[in-house]
Amino acid sequence: MTIQRINLLEKKQFRVTYGLLLSLFLGMLTLSLLMAGTAWFGQFQAQTHVTLLQTDISKLQKERERLMAKGEMTEAGPLKELLAILEREPDWSQLLRKISKALPPNVWLASFKSFDREGSGIQKSIILNGWAKKAKDLAGFMGAIEKDPYFEKVVLTSSKKEDSLFNFSITCDITARKHSQ
Numbered sequence: 001m002t003i004q005r006i007n008l009l010e011k012k013q014f015r016v017t018y019g020l021l022l023s024l025f026l027g028m029l030t031l032s033l034l035m036a037g038t039a040w041f042g043q044f045q046a047q048t049h050v051t052l053l054q055t056d057i058s059k060l061q062k063e064r065e066r067l068m069a070k071g072e073m074t075e076a077g078p079l080k081e082l083l084a085i086l087e088r089e090p091d092w093s094q095l096l097r098k099i100s101k102a103l104p105p106n107v108w109l110a111s112f113k114s115f116d117r118e119g120s121g122i123q124k125s126i127i128l129n130g131w132a133k134k135a136k137d138l139a140g141f142m143g144a145i146e147k148d149p150y151f152e153k154v155v156l157t158s159s160k161k162e163d164s165l166f167n168f169s170i171t172c173d174i175t176a177r178k179h180s181q
Contacts, residue, residue: 090114090124090174095150099128102144106133117173124174127157132166135159142170150175 103109109130117123132138138159146154154172161167 090150095126095174098148098150099145102141102148104137104140106137107131107141114174126172126174128170128172130168132168133164135166138166138168145170145172 099109099112107130109128111127111129113127113129114124115127117125132141138156142154142156145151152173152175154170156168157171158169159166
């Protein structure tokens with residue numbers, strides 16, 4: 001005698017009833033209302049934030065007008081100090097323009113680093129690292145930089161021939177903005 005497989009679970013046939021449809025409809029309605037409420041709350045918070053920022057902007061504009069009327073922003077104070085700092089800094093766009101004009105076709109820059117010269121808090125220097133196809137091209141590049149009043153003390157700090165290219169490093173000081181124009 002062999003025991004055949006016995007299924008103790010009763011199988012119910014799936015039926016779509018009005019109660020099931022009503023439950024699905026109410027669930028979808030609830031989900032839609034929650035999503036709409038979340039969106040409305042986010043919009044309300046954003047509008048409140050915008051209103052606060054507009055209030056801060058108007059306060060700052062009034063403060064600026066008050067300071068301008070007193071003359072604090074033109075004669076002394078933070079603006080004058082900021083302008084003095086900017087005056088000591090090099091004009092970086094002009095510096096890059098001058099370097100790119102001085103580059104011969106067979107010289108490529110790989111990196112560019114600026115730093116404050118030791119012992120001088122306001123003197124800036126740069127290190128140019130790159131590759132040149134010929135030593136003559138590198139010499140031409142250095143000569144072009146030396147002729148420019150924007151650069152001082154142009155020094156070839158390293159040069160090494162690797163494969164068919166010269167790997168080089170040049171250090172030079174940058175003159176202040178007002179002296180170089």
